[in-house]
């Protein structure tokens with residue numbers, strides 16, 4: 369599935385995870401042209417002027433902001449917006465567009481942007497790789513600005529120390545390649561799709577083929593840098609262990625802008641053997657799947673088996689990515705009716721699976737974003753709304769995440785449709 373967007377950009381896909389460890393997801397991808405302007409050009413003008421004025425008065429460099437702020441009149445606006453839209457379903461003429469896109473060139477640009485956008489009072493969306501399944505890093509129902517950090521993508525590998533500092537705008541593929549350039553016996557446990565952004569992927573957990581041997585990406589993060597709502601750059605020591613814990617699985621976007629993670633590299637063999645076994649129902653595939661579930665997590669941790677259930681259609685099309693258990697729908701049509709039809713099919717499948725997966729709550733994986741499981745409009749009921757999806761994503765950890773949020777961002781500046789809310793003000797005395 370991960371290569372579909374690259375190999376055939378005319379294809380559309382939607383799927384929900386059925387993996388018992390990460391049971392819910394929904395994905396609809398890829399990229400298409402669009403021309404619509406954002407909410408209102410008048411609003412754009414005034415926000416642009418206010419932002420430039422504020423940024424200029426918060427820095428010594430006067431002219432640089434014209435190079436990092438894009439409004440819809442700018443000829444590069446559409447290209448920059450679309451470059452990191454990885455889900456074609458959210459790249460249509462009717463998709464809401466940002467008032468502005470800010471593309472920081474250095475860390476201090478992020479700091480001043482946060483201070484100024486907070487002052488202006490517009491919703492800020494943070495985007496790294498743009499792979500969010502619901503596009504919430506670049507789509508919103510309210511007027512918004514995108515902080516797009518693709519320019520902040522440096523990777524600094526220290527093989528002697530077996531660590532790497534990687535900025536959030538880098539992709540997972542760039543990280544793998546940089547490690548490989550320095551050492552053939554080091555790696556990092558993260559996901560498969562090479563164009564995923566470090567910022568979203570790692571802050572949401574991150575799993576890949578080294579999962580059995582080394583755990584999740586976040587199990588191998590040893591430090592981080594985040595810009596908080598006050599515009600401060602905090603490392604692990606400065607942010608404290610609760611926030612450091614929160615941005616390793618709780619999603620960065622609720623807490624601040626993650627600038628970079630420091631990663632512990634893991635030893636890998638210079639030679640990796642990969643093979644696939646294709647079985648059909650006639651080959652008794654059902655029996656194989658049945659037995660797989662009893663051995664998959666017990667065999668030697670050097671062996672990772674991904675089980676992928678697919679109809680023959682994908683085999684005929686050459687679509688085999690390996691041993692991943694998933695539900696998958698794919699379509700070529702480019703119209704809203706088809707979108708609706710295939711989304712409904714995945715919803716039906718998701719519903720059909722209810723008796724067979726986790727219950728109370730039916731669990732979900734943050735990196736497999738699915739707005740169907742609950743949303744908040746960040747209004748006065750945000751805490752109770754967030755509880756609905758929060759316990760599905762985080763179970764008992766939701767409360768600890770709320771506590772971390774309340775301390776670092778009590779006014780809920782960093783928010784989105786599925787963010788962690790602060791405690792309601794009348795309950796704040798519970799946070800010490």
Ligand SMILES: Cc1cc2nc3c(=O)[nH]c(=O)nc-3n(C[C@H](O)[C@H](O)[C@H](O)COP(=O)(O)OP(=O)(O)OC[C@H]3O[C@@H](n4cnc5c(N)ncnc54)[C@H](O)[C@@H]3O)c2cc1C
Nearest residue numbers: 496497498499500505559560565567568569575620621626
């Ligand atoms: C084709 C495909 C394959 C995938 N494969 C895997 C896989 O193998 N393993 C796995 O675990 N997941 C996988 N995912 C899910 C992926 O990990 C998530 O979609 C992840 O959030 C993508 O991160 P991003 O930076 O590319 O996305 P974005 O859309 O840029 O961001 C996702 C979320 O993170 C927030 N965010 C981004 N950057 C920052 C930042 N610097 N600071 C704070 N918040 C930030 C955004 O605001 C948004 O809420 C896959 C997704 C796709 C589309």
